Amino acid sequence: xxxxxxxxxxxxxxxxxxxxxxxxxxxxxxxxxxxxxxxxxxxxxxxxxxxxxxxxxxxxxxxxxxxxxxxxxxxxxxxxxxxxxxxxxxxxxxxxxxxxxxxxxxxxxxxxxxxxxxxxxxxxxxxxxxxxxxxxxxxxxxxxxxxxxxxx
Numbered sequence: 001x002x003x004x005x006x007x008x009x010x011x012x013x014x015x016x017x018x019x020x021x022x023x024x025x026x027x028x029x030x031x032x033x034x035x036x037x038x039x040x041x042x043x044x045x046x047x048x049x050x051x052x053x054x055x056x057x058x059x060x061x062x063x064x065x066x067x068x069x070x071x072x073x074x075x076x077x078x079x080x081x082x083x084x085x086x087x088x089x090x091x092x093x094x095x096x097x098x099x100x101x102x103x104x105x106x107x108x109x110x111x112x113x114x115x116x117x118x119x120x121x122x123x124x125x126x127x128x129x130x131x132x133x134x135x136x137x138x139x140x141x142x143x144x145x146x147x148x149x150x151x152x
Contacts, residue, residue, distance in 0.1 A: 015105050015119055016098065020087050022122045024094035030118040031097065037107075039100060042082060043074035045092035071095040081106040 019027060047069060054065040072086045073095040083103025085095040101118060104110040 011105065011111075012102060015101060015114070016086075018119050018123050018126065019085075019098045019101055021126055024091055024097055026122060026125075027094065027097040027101065027118065030121060031100070034113060034117060036100070036104070037110075038078040039075050039103065040078075041073070041096070042076050043072065045071055045073040045095045047071050047090050047092075073099045075099040075103050077103045077107065079107065 048071075049067045050070050052065045052068050053062050055062050068088055069090055070086055070088055071090055071092055071094070072084070073092070074085075075083045075096065077083075081103045083099040083101065083106070085098030085100075085102060087094050087098060101114055104114045
């Protein structure tokens, strides 16, 4: 029997931060080569709405900006670990894959595998994409100089 361990909140939060920015196909492709344990769906992926709050200037009073569509799912592994997945939008497959990864990182025998085979490559791709975006943005930068003409 595989023993579970307490994956700290920071570990799970860091994993979720990577997974929510990935496409479902990217996550599925990385999981496809792994021999995954049996799992069951605790909560079928379902769509809902959340209220998005905002602040003017970052320090003003909070106000309701509007609603955003989210999808959530829950998965339990045969060894008892439960994983939860939330994502913006209506991507049911992505929510389930995120939940599965969340459950897997809680298992001692899968945590390192998920980190090296799924999370690290996704993190590297996302960093490269941010770098490319920053380079494209920097290429369009315009410096405005104000010339002061001294007359008389």
